[in-house]
Amino acid sequence: MAGKLKIGWFSFTCCEDSTIIFTELLNTYYPLWKDKLEFIHARILRKDDTGELKDMDIAFVEGAISSDSQEKKLKRIRDKSKILVAIGSCAVLGSPANQRNFFSSQQLEEIKPILEKFKYKEKVLKLSEVIKVDDNVPGCPMNENIFLTIMKKYLVINKLTSLASDGLK
Amino acid sequence: MHNIDIDFDINLEEISKIEGAASLDIKVRKGVIEDLKFTISEWKRFYTIAIQGKPVTSIPPLVARICGTCSNAHLLACIEAVEKALEIEPSAQTMLLRKLLYYGLIIRDHALHLYIFALPDLFGKNSILDFDNENKEQHDLLEDTFSVKEVGNRLSIVVGGKSVHAPLPTIGGFLKLPDLKDMKDILSRLMEIRPKILKLMDLFARDPSDFEISGPVTFCGLSSSDFSFLEGSIKTSDGKMIEEKDLGRHLDAQIIPYSQARGFKFDGNLLMVGALARLNNDKEHLHRKTKASSEQYLSKFPSNNLFHNNLAQAIEILHAIDSSYELISNLTQIIPEAPIKKQPQETIGVGMIEAPRGSLYYKLEVTAQGIVKKGDIVVPTGQNQVIMERAIYELVDSLIKKNSTQELIVNEIEKLIRAFDPCMSCAAHFLKVKWK
Numbered sequence: 001m002a003g004k005l006k007i008g009w010f011s012f013t014c015c016e017d018s019t020i021i022f023t024e025l026l027n028t029y030y031p032l033w034k035d036k037l038e039f040i041h042a043r044i045l046r047k048d049d050t051g052e053l054k055d056m057d058i059a060f061v062e063g064a065i066s067s068d069s070q071e072k073k074l075k076r077i078r079d080k081s082k083i084l085v086a087i088g089s090c091a092v093l094g095s096p097a098n099q100r101n102f103f104s105s106q107q108l109e110e111i112k113p114i115l116e117k118f119k120y121k122e123k124v125l126k127l128s129e130v131i132k133v134d135d136n137v138p139g140c141p142m143n144e145n146i147f148l149t150i151m152k153k154y155l156v157i158n159k160l161t162s163l164a165s166d167g168l169k
Numbered sequence: 170m171h172n173i174d175i176d177f178d179i180n181l182e183e184i185s186k187i188e189g190a191a192s193l194d195i196k197v198r199k200g201v202i203e204d205l206k207f208t209i210s211e212w213k214r215f216y217t218i219a220i221q222g223k224p225v226t227s228i229p230p231l232v233a234r235i236c237g238t239c240s241n242a243h244l245l246a247c248i249e250a251v252e253k254a255l256e257i258e259p260s261a262q263t264m265l266l267r268k269l270l271y272y273g274l275i276i277r278d279h280a281l282h283l284y285i286f287a288l289p290d291l292f293g294k295n296s297i298l299d300f301d302n303e304n305k306e307q308h309d310l311l312e313d314t315f316s317v318k319e320v321g322n323r324l325s326i327v328v329g330g331k332s333v334h335a336p337l338p339t340i341g342g343f344l345k346l347p348d349l350k351d352m353k354d355i356l357s358r359l360m361e362i363r364p365k366i367l368k369l370m371d372l373f374a375r376d377p378s379d380f381e382i383s384g385p386v387t388f389c390g391l392s393s394s395d396f397s398f399l400e401g402s403i404k405t406s407d408g409k410m411i412e413e414k415d416l417g418r419h420l421d422a423q424i425i426p427y428s429q430a431r432g433f434k435f436d437g438n439l440l441m442v443g444a445l446a447r448l449n450n451d452k453e454h455l456h457r458k459t460k461a462s463s464e465q466y467l468s469k470f471p472s473n474n475l476f477h478n479n480l481a482q483a484i485e486i487l488h489a490i491d492s493s494y495e496l497i498s499n500l501t502q503i504i505p506e507a508p509i510k511k512q513p514q515e516t517i518g519v520g521m522i523e524a525p526r527g528s529l530y531y532k533l534e535v536t537a538q539g540i541v542k543k544g545d546i547v548v549p550t551g552q553n554q555v556i557m558e559r560a561i562y563e564l565v566d567s568l569i570k571k572n573s574t575q576e577l578i579v580n581e582i583e584k585l586i587r588a589f590d591p592c593m594s595c596a597a598h599f600l601k602v603k604w605k
Contacts, residue, residue, distance in 0.1 A: 013212040017237025027319040046296035066212035099219040
């Protein structure tokens with residue numbers, strides 16, 4: 001890592017409450033972060049012109065995995081990111097997005113046509129059931145203090161890496 | 170002259186700067202739209218099934234998780250449905266505090282849409298974060314973005330405990346009452362952001378974007394004497410007044426086979442809900458200070474220009490500021506009140522409020538043991554889905570006839586979709602459909 005931290009923010013199956021908390025944290029922290037973070041992917045903040053996934057230092061991922069297409073995309077995000085942080089309860093634990101995993105047979109029968117038509121996975125998965133997760137920010141929505149601690153940790157690591165890199169020049 | 174040889178495909182996999190996931194596919198051959206599909210691509214979490222069999226008192230905080238953006242709208246609409254089912258009449262103080270919580274949401278949510286999603290389009294920028302710090306107007310608008318959102322956020326936190334999934338509002342009242350001093354402290358901050366909203370209204374009033382849809386449109390929303398978003402009867406643009414419990418008789422569910430959400434028409438007409446509908450139908454009930462400060466803009470309503478939804482939202486932020494200021498200023502004490510509780514009975518409860526994006530309807534069937542037997546939820550973006558797709562079709566058709574470039578067509582489509590301020594997380598909660 002060197003220079004600005006390249007950040008991606010992604011949402012899968014969830015209510016996107018942590019995205020809202022993140023945009024609210026920007027109210028306070030944007031002046032502090034604007035010279036330290038580069039938002040490579042963040043659908044809520046900007047349009048991706050290329051549609052291609054770029055290399056990221058950190059991918060923040062909220063939501064659980066409901067389909068094979070989501071699983072495939074999550075794996076691509078993992079491949080493109082040095083650090084992947086699971087954001088919020090649905091990403092960390094699967095809940096409440098995974099409530100259909102606990103449905104009765106009668107309830108499952110009722111939703112079966114939709115599951116089949118749109119090719120849902122049999123079970124909703126938390127992120128760690130699909131890929132390696134480096135850090136977790138639990139909470140529904142995410143715990144702001146844990147998020148800020150993790151962000152600070154990686155900003156410090158990035159700064160030290162940059163200093164070390166400069167020293168080698 | 171219209172170029173009839175034009176062939177192209179537009180495939181927008183993930184439309185940006187909206188809440189949730191939606192996609193759009195358009196096929197044009199020889200200058201004619203052969204196919205157009207606006208798809209809500211959120212994956213369902215099946216809330217209306219999940220609530221079955223659960224105690225009705227546990228439902229409001231669960232359904233708040235349908236949407237992170239307008240979670241407090243789901244919370245309050247569901248609480249109203251449960252209170253109607255249990256025949257609980259909330260106290261005047263409870264209603265006042267709910268209104269304040271809600272005005273915080275309106276300020277925060279409309280500000281998110283207008284500053285972060287819609288404003289970059291007015292300046293030809295990709296993102297609000299790309300605004301030029303050396304340009305005073307753009308620098309100030311970036312600062313306004315954060316300060317306005319922060320005040321709305323703060324108001325919701327002080328009253329509800331959190332701005333997202335507020336833990337304190339409950340059936341029959343509040344689990345913990347807010348501190349009067351904390352509320353009074355917000356007064357000066359409300360006044361600080363007021364001039365910023367006057368500026369924002371002016372910006373959107375000067376936006377030359379103008380698009381009207383052909384065919385009859387019914388604008389629909391709750392009307393109340395204080396424009397509180399939480400109370401009143403349903404008013405339509407053709408002058409009908411409808412009780413909340415009777416809404417279902419007028420809504421025609423439209424199955425959209427390729428979308429994860431259902432659409433709606435209203436008595437056969439295209440239906441539009443949200444800020445534009447509210448301003449079209451009910452502007453006389455805005456706060457008197459809001460009306461005085463926005464007189465020149467209010468004359469634009471009623472309007473069929475779909476882009477005026479942005480201006481309507483800016484006016485509603487001002488109304489939320491003025492109404493909150495007056496309510497808090499007049500508060501002299503917080504009366505210690507415990508939430509009202511009642512024994513369950515076999516019944517049906519209907520709750521309806523105006524979510525930021527339009528009417529949000531809850532219907533809960535409850536057993537004598539207080540267990541949810543069945544639930545139905547109709548969300549604003551579902552109600553707007555049919556008109557949104559029709560508007561996109563007509564917009565693309567008109568742009569093709571003007572020989573517009575594909576790049577321009579895509580930009581104009583995205584601007585139009587953003588003007589609706591759709592919320593896909595809400596739209597795709599559950600539907601029971603027999604697929605052909």
